[in-house]
């Protein structure tokens with residue numbers, strides 16, 4: 227089995243994944259030449275480890291919310307054609323999770339989840355929220371760096387003639403992620419302590435807060451598939467007024483609707499003169515990298531983009 231904790235989220239979903247699985251049939255394990263990556267973030271890891279001649283195809287491109295992704299006939303076709311499927315795990319991929327698990331268990335295709343070793347061997351390094359693992363581990367650059375060696379080992383097994391290249395890239399990539407980690411620590415430390423409060427649409431930034439010393443509050447839980455609770459909106463509005471938080475952050479894969487609602491609530495509590503007391507402080511990339519020209523096309527550029535947006539907005543009050 228690929229995943230251990232809390233199966234209720236995907237077991238409760240209707241039969242689309244099982245229909246899609248039936249369509250997969252019994253493909254040959256060794257067919258296909260490319261890697262299929264479920265999200266932009268795991269695709270970025272695979273692309274930086276492999277040489278350019280091994281194509282890495284993304285199932286979910288930039289801007290797609292993995293929590294609410296629905297497997298389709300196209301998903302099945304991509305799985306059938308891949309040599310290896312690299313997924314994230316910890317239920318980030320929502321309804322795709324069941325399909326990935328069955329694909330691997332029935333030996334239709336090899337599936338590697340980049341968070342699997344953490345879940346099975348180092349669960350104390352993971353966050354939990356509402357009895358589920360928080361999947362957004364990439365926001366802790368040190369933790370994300372630790373997904374590289376097991377992935378590199380799997381890629382070297384599947385593409386043995388590229389093992390030297392993969393090993394070199396592994397070492398370079400880890401050193402770049404560690405450099406980013408130190409940079410993040412320094413930049414957040416430079417924000418005045420009372421202003422280190424991050425309000426966002428959904429709870430994607432818990433690892434960022436834990437690793438770098440930001441207090442994180444979100445309107446929605448760790449999955450965007452969950453309902454938005456009116457009481458959590460009210461509580462957050464109260465907190466923003468009491469602690470004089472003046473900025474909330476939009477997310478690239480989430481509708482701005484709930485943050486607009488929060489802003490209206492804060493305005494109502496603060497009085498009519500507080501038109502500008504709570505503003506939206508720029509867009510963060512949360513569950514997907516940015517598209518071409520966004521300045522957030524890779525993991526490193528996405529993290530640095532977010533750091534600039536957060537540091538700029540919070541430092542200026």
Ligand SMILES: [Zn+2]
Pocket residue numbers: 293362428429430448449450512513
């Ligand atoms: Zn998320």
